[in-house]
Amino acid sequence: MRTPGVYINEIRAIGKLVVPVPTSIPAFIGYTQNTSFEGKSLINRAVRITSLNDFVNKFGEDFPEIKFRISEETTAPDYIDALGQGYKITVSGMFYRMLAAIKFFYMNGGSECYVISIGDYNSTFQKDDFISAIDLLVDEPDPSLLVIPEATISGSQSAYDIQNHMIAHCSEIKNKFAILDVPEGYKDLLSSPNCVDNFRNGVGGILSENNSYAAAYYPWLNTSVHDMSQVSFINISHDSYPLIASLLSSEFTDSSGNIDSVITQQISCFLNNGNSDNGTFQLADADTNFRNLSIQYRLVLENVLKKLNLIPPSSAMAGIYTIIDSSRGVWKAPANVTIQGVISPSVAIDNNMQVDLNSPLNGKSVCAIRAFVGRGNLVWGARTLDSNSSEWRYINVRRTSIFIEQSVKEAIKAFIFEPNDANTWAQVETMISNFLNSLWREGALIGTKPSESYVVNIGLGKTMTAQDIQEGIMRISLAIALIRPAEFVVISVEQKMQES
Numbered sequence: 001m002r003t004p005g006v007y008i009n010e011i012r013a014i015g016k017l018v019v020p021v022p023t024s025i026p027a028f029i030g031y032t033q034n035t036s037f038e039g040k041s042l043i044n045r046a047v048r049i050t051s052l053n054d055f056v057n058k059f060g061e062d063f064p065e066i067k068f069r070i071s072e073e074t075t076a077p078d079y080i081d082a083l084g085q086g087y088k089i090t091v092s093g094m095f096y097r098m099l100a101a102i103k104f105f106y107m108n109g110g111s112e113c114y115v116i117s118i119g120d121y122n123s124t125f126q127k128d129d130f131i132s133a134i135d136l137l138v139d140e141p142d143p144s145l146l147v148i149p150e151a152t153i154s155g156s157q158s159a160y161d162i163q164n165h166m167i168a169h170c171s172e173i174k175n176k177f178a179i180l181d182v183p184e185g186y187k188d189l190l191s192s193p194n195c196v197d198n199f200r201n202g203v204g205g206i207l208s209e210n211n212s213y214a215a216a217y218y219p220w221l222n223t224s225v226h227d228m229s230q231v232s233f234i235n236i237s238h239d240s241y242p243l244i245a246s247l248l249s250s251e252f253t254d255s256s257g258n259i260d261s262v263i264t265q266q267i268s269c270f271l272n273n274g275n276s277d278n279g280t281f282q283l284a285d286a287d288t289n290f291r292n293l294s295i296q297y298r299l300v301l302e303n304v305l306k307k308l309n310l311i312p313p314s315s316a317m318a319g320i321y322t323i324i325d326s327s328r329g330v331w332k333a334p335a336n337v338t339i340q341g342v343i344s345p346s347v348a349i350d351n352n353m354q355v356d357l358n359s360p361l362n363g364k365s366v367c368a369i370r371a372f373v374g375r376g377n378l379v380w381g382a383r384t385l386d387s388n389s390s391e392w393r394y395i396n397v398r399r400t401s402i403f404i405e406q407s408v409k410e411a412i413k414a415f416i417f418e419p420n421d422a423n424t425w426a427q428v429e430t431m432i433s434n435f436l437n438s439l440w441r442e443g444a445l446i447g448t449k450p451s452e453s454y455v456v457n458i459g460l461g462k463t464m465t466a467q468d469i470q471e472g473i474m475r476i477s478l479a480i481a482l483i484r485p486a487e488f489v490v491i492s493v494e495q496k497m498q499e500s
Contacts, residue, residue, distance in 0.1 A: 019410065020435075022144055023325050024111075024144060024321045024322040025112050027115075027116065027137055027140070027147070028116070028149075030097065030117070031096045031118065034059050034120070037059075043117055045116065047116070048113075048114055049102075050111075059117065068235055070089055072086070072088075076088075089303055097149045097153070097312070100225050102315070104223065105315045105318050106319065107319065107340045108320050108339060109320060109323030118130065131165045134165055134166060137176070138173060145179060145318050148162060148163075149314050152185075163178070175402060176402075179217070180203065180216040180314065182195055182366065185220045186219060186220040195218075196357065203216070204362075208388065211384065211386040212385065212393075212398045214384065219347035219349070220346045221311055223311050224342075225311060226305060228302070231301050236300070245268075245270040252294075266281050269285070270286070309343075316340075331483050334379065335381060335485070336380070342377045357381065363385070365383035382396065393484075394484055396483070397483075400444065404480060408478070425458045428458055429457075432476070444482075446481040446482070454478065454479060456476070457477040
């Protein structure tokens with residue numbers, strides 16, 4: 001100050017703050033209709049999506065031409081017609097699920113997400129493409145969930161390899177949580193080994209604590225994501241057209257053995273590369289007419305639609321994580337919640353069946369989705385794949401830990417290259433304590449007072465030695481009492497005798 005006057009010196013009253021990191025931004029990896037947008041390639045790029053319309057705008061909304069083979073089946077048919085004949089419907093070619101997964105995500109409360117396209121609808125399944133895309137997320141700080149419904153397209157071993165890489169990525173980077181599907185999770189558990197047994201044998205590393213970075217859900221779900229308008233002759237494989245023609249001929253032949261000539265022309269479309277014998281009708285015409293006239297044809301399409309709407313639950317769970325985190329907090333277990341857009345679970349689970357799902361000997365719990373009369377289809381499990389650990393058994397405990405660790409980690413970056421002295425330590429301790437105190441007030445931590453909920457230690461003689469300080473190391477120790485869900489509620493009833 002060189003001249004007389006009044007000078008203002010602003011004093012910082014509020015120190016640095018810990019900014020909470022997002023907890024429910026999933027990264028989806030899979031195949032999309034479009035692989036470029038506005039002249040730029042979208043392949044192997046993490047693209048931020050803010051709504052279903054945003055996804056459609058960038059990646060397209062055309063339904064993939066997934067084809068199914070129809071065949072007569074006497075044992076374990078998918079459906080039985082009015083005459084008692086059974087039929088099997090099996091997928092013919094690739095079963096692209098990304099569009100359905102994104103729709104299912106937004107039906108269940110989804111908000112922001114990232115999408116990595118590894119190819120279009122002409123692509124063939126390549127396990128390494130998924131693994132490479134997972135590795136790209138190392139440099140993406142925002143995604144906090146990892147979801148790959150299309151991992152189940154291929155054989156089980158490829159799916160397990162992808163899922164193991166998902167777990168390894170999340171446990172190594174420590175800022176994401178993987179939501180897994182059980183391959184062939186539409187099958188029941190009557191056989192031994194069954195799809196859940198195979199999943200447990202195929203997924204999970206030697207270090208059980210790494211498994212706590214993932215949760216799996218069973219069974220797959222019968223949904224209403226797609227409707228009848230999205231299904232047609234396009235979804236029936238060409239080698240099934242002769243059977244369709246035979247069914248239609250039988251249905252429309254009268255008692256005298258005659259069949260209407262127009263119907264005959266339309267049926268011939270299924271035998272002549274899409275056109276009738278005289279070129280009057282095409283398959284699109286036949287499809288429209290038989291939807292309204294034929295019971296058999298409509299049965300075929302209805303059961304094809306049912307196959308298309310059989311969807312793994314991981315994308316819906318990502319949406320549920322989002323809505324629970326925003327309404328209650330990441331510390332609330334994502335369970336006892338109704339899944340939207342679901343007609344029924346593909347397998348009915350009762351209490352006896354859930355015993356092994358919830359508490360297996362190897363600790364790899366699989367969260368059940370169950371139908372309850374009067375309550376709907378509920379998520380009825382909240383355990384990680386590390387169920388034998390008392391520390392990381394529950395999904396919300398692991399995810400809350402990730403949330404706190406990453407929030408503190410990002411805040412501490414502001415102190416890199418600051419003096420490693422008592423003044424800095426006091427600022428860091430105050431900043432973290434204020435953050436944890438706010439979480440305690442929101443109900444994220446156990447304890448009737450802050451001192452029962454968390455402890456923050458930093459300083460010479462507490463967390464650091466003189467050698468640590470000389471080497472430029474600042475160590476911080478946090479002890480946090482995280483909330484565990486009331487998984488088992490026991491009610492004791494005692495009769496009270498009359499006293500007078």
